[in-house]
Amino acid sequence: MRSPSTRRTAGGEPISSEVTDRPITLSQVARRLEDSGSGAVVLFVGRVRPEVQAGRRLTGLDYEADRRMALARLSDLERQARRRFGTRRIHVVHRIGRLRVGTASVIIGVAAAHRSMAFEAARFLIEELKREVPIWKTDRWARGPTGRRRRTRRRPRGARSPG
Amino acid sequence: MRSPSTRRTAGGEPISSEVTDRPITLSQVARRLEDSGSGAVVLFVGRVRPEVQAGRRLTGLDYEADRRMALARLSDLERQARRRFGTRRIHVVHRIGRLRVGTASVIIGVAAAHRSMAFEAARFLIEELKREVPIWKTDRWARGPTGRRRRTRRRPRGARSPG
């Protein structure tokens, strides 16, 4: 994760996304989008939301990833977004490990000539990330047993952590 | 502009938006969105895009505002967005004065429980800002006469500066 500009997929394409167990910040993503030709930048931050269920309080989420495949899928998604929306810069970072409530789990940044491209690409990336990238979260509750967070019908999609 | 938390509209509502002749930054907006209950943050940055037309190079844009009315309209838009999308925090800053190519002219930040609210509110705010807030830009070209930037049919909407 240290030198993302030199990492490449098996196919030789540069990978700009990151899956990291360190804190992620807006400024780290914004830096990667610097481009004087882009008139619009859209940034999305997903954070662990507080929740109480049946008297139990969510203290955080544990994130895990199939890191190699996650990077390959993120790099696919970046390529798709570039092609579909004509964006100029994309950078996605996803944090894994034990994250407390309020902590950023994912940051997506897109720079494009026009705002509609940037908005649509950012939305596309977060929706596809949730569906297609091998990353998982598990709930951690203050008391009682833990319950895995599934793409479940029990709750509306994206209920707690929209990131 | 110095103490936005104490400024109020004629109706007594707090105004959180800013119209300023100083540089605007992502972090100044992100700070205003801090809220542990928000699972999603969306930030939009509009910047002056480079352009060449008939051999002339755009060097920047001059922005002016009817400041009092602009703040009142921005505060209306914030209220509308809160009501329509159920967002938790909104902060909008618009810069005025002489802005060179590459400079941020507007930053919109929205924090909400879920990502769809945050994306939709941010998009709503920038579209409405362009239509409903008394702020104007004028082109500055490297050579030749200046041409005002109108909501014109000559160019697609939002052609140069999507912000």
Place this chain on the structure above:
Amino acid sequence: MPLAERKRRQEAWMTRTVQLTLFATAREAVGASRLERAVPSTGVRLDTLLESIAEEHPRLRPILRNARVARNGEYVVGKRLRVRPGDEIAIHPPYSGG
């Protein structure tokens, strides 16, 4: 209302003038961002006032057709309302912020 503005309005009322603020293309058409016009203390209809200014500044006329007009920070609906000494009129061509 800030003190400076209150003072300006009071002076305008005493000199029986209306202040017009012109933005963007309206400012360029007139060559000034502010105009002052004396009006009777009983006031004058807004459309009459604007017509007299358009006669002095013909380039302003097409701009006024597409402009919003505000009095004392509130948009004017219809232009038949009366403008009185101390009022502040703003001419807003179509917005292009962002």
Place this chain on the structure above:
Amino acid sequence: MPLAERKRRQEAWMTRTVQLTLFATAREAVGASRLERAVPSTGVRLDTLLESIAEEHPRLRPILRNARVARNGEYVVGKRLRVRPGDEIAIHPPYSGG
């Protein structure tokens, strides 16, 4: 391929084993994030391999029905393909990142 991975695969080939990596609910159902299984050098069908593991770990069976399976970092289409010593199989329950 990093040196460590190359070495691991070489050892797996020599000991004629397949490595399985289990994520999320699959890991919890089995109680381990890795499993190793000896396979003949001619390989074994993926569905046969997974069935034998599901017999040992019945809680894994419903999870396998909704999981994607990857071999050496590529998703498997159909589960009839053969797995050979040195292969790495990953079990991916539905994703929930973001």
